Amino acid sequence: MYAFEYHRPSSIKEAASLARKLADAKLIAGGQSMVPALKLRLARPTAMIDLNDLPELRGISVVGTNVVIGALTRHAEVAASKDVLMTLPVLAKVAAGIGDHQVRNMGTLGGAIANNDPAADYPAALLGLGATVTTNKRDIPADKFFTGMYETALKPGEIIASVSFPMAKRAAYIKFRNPASRFALVGVFVSETAGNVRVAVTGAAPCVFRVKNMEKALASKFAPEAIARIRVPADNLNSDLHAGAEYRSHLITVLAQRAVEAALSGK
Amino acid sequence: MNAPVIGTRVERKEDYRFLTGSGTYTDDVALPGQTCAYFLRSQHAHAKINRIDISKAKTAPGVIEVFTGADLPGSVGGLPCGWLITDVNGQPMKEPKHPLLAQGKVRYVGDHVAVVIAETLNQAKDACELIEVDYEVLPAVVNVADARKPGAAQVHDIAPDNTCYVWALGDKTAVDKAFAQAAHVTKLDFINNRLIPNAIEPRAAVASYSRGDDSYTLYVTSQNPHVARLLMTAFVLGLPEHKLRVIAPDVGGGFGSKIFLYAEETVLTWASKQVNRPIKWTAERSESFVSDAHGRDHLTSAELALDKNGGFLALRVHTTANMGAYLSTFASCIPTILYATLLAGQYTTPAIYCEVTAVFTNTAPVDAYRGAGRPEASYVIERLVSTAAREMKIPDADIRRRNFIKEFPYQTPVALCYDTGDYEATLTEALKLADVAGFEARRKEAAARGKLRGLGYSAYIEACGLAPSNVAGSLGARAGLFEAGEVRVHPTGKVTVFTGSHSHGQGHETTFAQVVADRLGLGVDDVDIVHGDTGRILFGMGTYGSRSIAVGGTAIVKALDKIVAKGKRIAAHLLEAPDADIEFKDGKFTVAGTDRQVPFAQVALSAYVPHHYPLDKLEPGLNESAVYDPTNFTFPAGSHICEVEVDPDTGATKIVNFTAVDDFGKTINPMIVEGQVHGGLAQGIGQALLEACVYDRETGQLLTGTYLDYAVPRADDLPSFKVTTRETPCTHNPLGVKGCGEAGAIGAPAAVINAIVDALAHLGIRDIEMPATPQRVWQALQSAKKERIAT
Secondary structure (H helix, E strand, O other), X not given: OOOOEEEOOOOHHHHHHHHHHOOOEEEEOOOOOHHHHHHOOXXXXXXXXXXXXXXXXXXXXXXXXXXXXXXXXXXXXXXXXXXXXXXXXXXXXXXXXXXXXXXXXHOEHHHHHHHXXXXXXXXXXXXXXXXXXXXXXXXXEHHHHEEEOOEEOOOOOOOEEEEEEEOOOEEEEEEEEOOOOOOEEEEEEEEEEOOEEEEEEEOOOOOOEEOHHHHHHHHHOOOHHHHOOOOOOHHHOOOOOOOOHHHHHHHHHXXXXXXXXXXXXXX | OOOOOOXXXXXXXXXXXXXXXXXXXXXXXXXXXXXXXEEEEXXXXXXXXXXXXXXXXXXXXXXXXXXEHXXXXXXXXXXXXXXXXXXXXXOEOOOOOOOOOOOOEEOOOOOEEEEEEEOOHHHHHHHHOOOEEEEEEOOOOOOXXXXXXXXXXXXXXXXXXXXXXXXXXXXXHHHHHHHHOOOEEXXXXXXXXXXOOOOOOOOEXXXXXXXXXXXXXXXEOOOOXXXXXXXXXXXXXXXXXXXXXXXXXXXXXXXXXXXXXXXXXXXXXXXXXXXXXXXXXXXXXXXXXXXXXXXXXXXXXXXXXXXXXXXXXXXXXXXXXXXXXXXXXXXXXXXXXXOHHHOOOOEOOOEEEEEEEEEEOOOOOEOOOOOOOHXXXXXXHHHHHHHXXXXXXXXXXXXXXXXXXXXXXXXXXXXXXXOOOOHHHHHHHHHHHOOHHHHHHHHHHHHHOOOEEEEEEEEEEOOEOOOOHHHHHHOOEOOOOOEEEEEEEOOOOOEEEXXXXXXXXXXXXXXXXXXXXXXXXXXXXXXXXXXXXXXXXXXXXXXXXXXXXXXXXHHHHHHHHHHHHHHHHHHXXXXXXXXXXXXXXXXXXXXXXXXXXXXXXXXXXXXXXXXXXXXXXXXXXXXXXXXXXXXXXXXXXXXXXXXXXXXXXXXXXXEEEEEEEEEOEOOOOXXXXXXXXXXHHHHHHHHHXXXXXXXXXXXXXXXXXXXXXXXXXXXXXXXXXXXXXXXXXXXXXXXXXXXXOOHHHHHXXXXXXXXXXXXXXXXXXXOOOOOOOHHHHHHHHHHHHHHHHHO
């Protein structure tokens, strides 16, 4: 690890001002991606701004037909939350499937989506539910938030405060794990909210994306067979040691069908 | 009378220490004035070093010294190879120098270029980044097929065509003749995938130098500290052997990778005198991936000739084995002596010929990894046998039974002589335990759910208890393979045993204590086992090849025999009876046919307080040692049956049942044996389904250098194993033991792949390369589908 300045602000305002002021500073929440990168000397920030003293960033609440989760809420808290389990159980399941116990006890919603790892689970949930990201500046719809590999719409000094997830009539997330990393080799999130069907795919491409032709087919008939013949072309999909683009393309269709099946059965 | 302790599930004595975090591993050692070392490693697979500039690094904060290859005196040698293979033309293998720090060239990613010694690790790392190396990058070659192609990059000038040796075993003429007359020939080509050992504790060393008496102490993660000392002093550093003490304290797993003498601990020992301060180095996980010796990596073409009834006539095997960039300590004997000699398996195949070409590549050195040669041999045989069975429509169990060796001792056509075995018994038991009779029903039930079930067999054999020194010597070993043990009985009758075996997860502290407790009629807690310290232990060849109980255990038994013999003479004096009348049983010396007896502890006390003692005939004290050189290998064998379920939509394979029936001879502690089998199976299944060390074919970069890309098995990759043992005692050691450490890793891979192929055979699939990842299985299904459409 290289040496860096360490800041632990006590308000979002102070955190944002530090982030604007300090060049090459990094925000740190749960640190589950950042700390390994530091230890491997892959990241060399001049300063770290630790958000862990900002309780206003934590917590889970149900607001109307939405579940609102603070950015600093740990995956384990989401997984165990009665509110989430009652109103949007699929999200608890997504959180419970991230990493391992250690990761879930430290990792946060805000950190996960700000990092936007191409194989992360939460981006699929945000995009697959049409969630809204609230920062200290504005509201950003999920469709606009994830812009590319490890890239988001966040601007310098912008800090995620919370994410608002609409409740779903039915939804499911099916992840096929990379045998080594256990990240999603391909993960498909399917949901049906008030008159709106969404299919979001993670792990398969540089950034999470929606499969609009599957959404359309499912909107007219929410059943696995409706999408059995819909293929996402392999052209823009990832190809690596563990899965070529063709295989990923195939898995998207298989997993999307399984997700629809799971959504229908409520499991 | 004490309850019997041999054959009982005594809880591991060492577990309290390990589970409460009170073990002492090398990295726990903290010596006064200790410094930290960090190695600069090559980021290129193959490059000429034009210049190294260490001037900035030397003046960086906290830096004590920086050494490169140029700083090592000419008297310092390279890392030696402990086994000389003589090629088919009678020429010695090519042994390029394996420098401690690169000399003008680097030959694999991770090759050690320089070492920085600093006050803190972070300072050493910072300084390392200031070393400027002017590399001239050369083309690299990483796989064995490419290495032999004309025009391939040459790893060493002294090894043309990258060939270390071409070696052969067996009667080629007899094999060719048998093939000419065969009713059926089954042929398969295999890659035995390259593996990275991944011991949970990375390699580490702490070296210190004492100016007062010009001596060194090295703490190191070693499976055989005496061998490390011998090689390091006599063959590399030119130090007097008695001036180096090597301590291998608690060691967290080795799987072979900690047998070898590595550059890091050797450099540290040398450098500790130069800087006159203790130096610590602990590998980070990333370093372990690139610099631990890897395992396997064979390319093989094999053929089995059969008669019309499925009787085996002959086996022909051609293997090209990857040695990596340099010869590691035992690299040369793994794909030869520990591989080709096992190709008879459990069968009476009368003629066998095996040719092995060992090649250098721009990859980390390859050496013994759990099973070492024997998993590769077992895989060749058992994949061929199951394939032949399918082709000839003979059930798997039947073709094996038809060819089992049934009479012992059995001289194989590939040099080994099996002393004993009962292959029919392990197979029969495995068939029962795996409920093979109910398989077809389970297959149908799975098919109804859209899943493909398969059943795979593997009847493996291994040669353990390495080894008769004279035999090993005639085959090229440059060391003996005996073991030493010492039993020190204290005045109170408590016992400390010093063994040359080394425990790094095997549970010797318990198993060996059970042997001693049984022999002397003591409690297991009355006996402590000491290992891993050249300063305390007579000598030792260490632990590998499942040799500890068979060789190390026997040395202890031999020493115990001497203790009992001396005890009898002391007891005879105390009981005023002739020596010959004394019997020893259940911890008491008794005058035969009388009730006159004296307990063991009293005899021990007499030995140390010799007031009433035959001083004219016997020395005081009760301390005996023995060195045991085995007369033969031991031959553990067994039958593994694997049942898988393949999801044809994703290609994912799930192991739903795994049965292992092993014959390890007598078992001392069944719980520890089961643990060893479980661990071995996990690694064998890991090889079959998950693990693959992959280098980039062009650049020679390690593509699987973290756990994000290298898949080690996790608990949920594995089923709940069904394991049991049969006991056919070894005929040539007093405990009747054979060894159990590697069996799982040897038997499992073929069982798993045979099961997957069985699940997919009806679709026209005949082979799946290891590891059978979901993508690979899916691709095989796709190709098979295309072929079916085409025809």
